[in-house]
Amino acid sequence: xxxxxxxYMDRALSIAARGxxxxxxxxxxxxxxxxxxxxxxxxxxxxxxxxxHAEIHALRSAGGAARGxxxxxxxxxxxxxxxTGPCVDSILAAGVARVVVGVExxxxxxxxxxxxxxxxxxxxxxxxxxxxxxxxxxxPFFVRVxxxxxxxxxxxxxxxxxxxxxxxxxxxxxTAPPAVRDAHALRAEFDAIAxxxxxxxxxxxxxxxxxxxxxxxxxxxxxxxxxxxxxTAAIFGTRDAGPIVIVTSAADVVNAPEQAAALARAGARLxxxxxHDLPSALRVLGAEGVTSLLxxxxxxxxxxxxxxxVVDRVRLYxxxxxxxxxxxxxxxxxxxxxxALDDVDVRMVGPDECTEGYVHRTD
Ligand code: AOF
Ligand code: ZN
Numbered sequence: 001x002x003x004x005x006x007x008y009m010d011r012a013l014s015i016a017a018r019g020x021x022x023x024x025x026x027x028x029x030x031x032x033x034x035x036x037x038x039x040x041x042x043x044x045x046x047x048x049x050x051x052x053h054a055e056i057h058a059l060r061s062a063g064g065a066a067r068g069x070x071x072x073x074x075x076x077x078x079x080x081x082x083x084t085g086p087c088v089d090s091i092l093a094a095g096v097a098r099v100v101v102g103v104e105x106x107x108x109x110x111x112x113x114x115x116x117x118x119x120x121x122x123x124x125x126x127x128x129x130x131x132x133x134x135x136x137x138x139x140p141f142f143v144r145v146x147x148x149x150x151x152x153x154x155x156x157x158x159x160x161x162x163x164x165x166x167x168x169x170x171x172x173x174x175t176a177p178p179a180v181r182d183a184h185a186l187r188a189e190f191d192a193i194a195x196x197x198x199x200x201x202x203x204x205x206x207x208x209x210x211x212x213x214x215x216x217x218x219x220x221x222x223x224x225x226x227x228x229x230x231x232t233a234a235i236f237g238t239r240d241a242g243p244i245v246i247v248t249s250a251a252d253v254v255n256a257p258e259q260a261a262a263l264a265r266a267g268a269r270l271x272x273x274x275x276h277d278l279p280s281a282l283r284v285l286g287a288e289g290v291t292s293l294l295x296x297x298x299x300x301x302x303x304x305x306x307x308x309x310v311v312d313r314v315r316l317y318x319x320x321x322x323x324x325x326x327x328x329x330x331x332x333x334x335x336x337x338x339x340a341l342d343d344v345d346v347r348m349v350g351p352d353e354c355t356e357g358y359v360h361r362t363d
Contacts, residue, residue: 005100008034008072009130013102015045015054016074016137021216022048024191025291027141031058031073033066033096041065053078055087059094067095074102074134076127079117080109088117098124102134106145136358140191140291143312149282150191150293153313154302155183157352158334160320163327164299171203175317178350184210186294186315187218192245192285193294196301197224204234207296208241217242219290222268223301225275227252227259231266239267247284249275278304303331314341316355 016030023029026049033042042065044057052060055077059066071077077087077099091099099118104127105111118125135142140151157174158164166172175183187193187209195207200222207220220238222229224246235244246268253260253270260270271288273281278301285293295305305311316334334355338344341357348354 004038005072005126005129008032008040008070009074009100009102009134011040011043012054012072012074013130013133013137015043019046019048021189024140024216025049025144025289027075027138029054029073029075029138031055031071033058033062034070034072035065036068036070036097041069050083053084053087056084056090059090059096062094068097070098070100071096072100072102072129074130074137076101076103076105076110076112077114077118078105078107078110079114080107082109086114088114088121091118091123092121096123098126100129101125101127102129103127103131103138106142108145139312139358144286144291147283147286147310149279149286149310150290151312152282152293152295152305152310153186153190153315154295154305154311155186155315155317156297156302156330157183157317157319158330159323159327160318161322161324161327162329162333163323164297164330165202165328166323167326168328169202172323174321175319175352176350179317179319179352179354182349182354183315183317190218190292190294191216192219192221192290192292193296194221194223194301195296196298197222197226197228198300199296199298200224200229200233200235202298206234206238206241208238219243219245221245221247221285221290221293223247223278223281225249225252227256227263229263229268231259231262233266236266236268244268245271245285245288247271247273247281249273251275276304279308279310282310299328299331306332306337311359312361313358314356317349318353318355320351 012030016028029046031054042062046054143151250272344357
């Protein structure tokens, strides 16, 4: 790899991140154009789904200086016509001499086709510079294209002795205000947040991203296989915050048509998936364009997701409080979850300890 490639790719990666929260279901992409003598003559990023791709913004900002230059793109340039035309055509037309790609695009319409096309047209192409970072930047997009489901992040707040509540059926404050704010900011990064019906019944949470700026509506999902969500739940008072989706089974809609109709009148959309089959429920959400989902609990839904192997990231807040023998344990110890994580980051948020990481995958 010529010296400097990784540095320019780092620049493209940090520019790509400016689109965070704005491009879903499309990827975050950044691009920089570098002249033969190493000067950055153009840059751009994907700003919103359906808008020009990052490569186009970068080429436009470089203008004539793109001729003979190197284009660094965090994602393989596309070779298909979707909502916008193929980037590879614009790259050729601009007279770019070399293209450096972070990671191949897993989209079946591209998947190496962009790189092949460029090489066939005499452009020198290097693939895989800062590959892991480029793939991680778009983990939701990669997960959805590969598995047809959203990226799932499991979030939980635990007492020091590993409990999610002081007693069964009681909403319990666990973390201090700084961690509560931190968790709200996390919600803002996701397409959707989800809870099981049991948690909704106990907490009656509005599931909104309070105190944080959010451009797009936040989809609120309730996994409710027995249609127990009351049409009077607080969440139905927050319909402006975003769609409310209840994932249930066909049998429940048939067995409880009045309850289904009441929930629909309250503002919920009912989607159907086989009972006790979280991976299928997630694929139903993926098909609806949900690329990232924050799974907030409770322990049963967490356990189902963990055991089905559909958790990609984890964030654990552990408070100094001890709930003791009456407390409701999480489904597993935080220590064993930590063992399954890569790139673990631990920080203090006020008095609470926050641990975050990516679930180790071998597939
Ligand atoms: C983006 N932004 O900067 C790049 C993308 O719907 P379209 O026409 O915008 O095409 C989306 C696909 O294009 C996307 O799934 C990905 O495979 C490819 N590259 N997409 O939204 C970009 N470079
Ligand atoms: Zn493109």
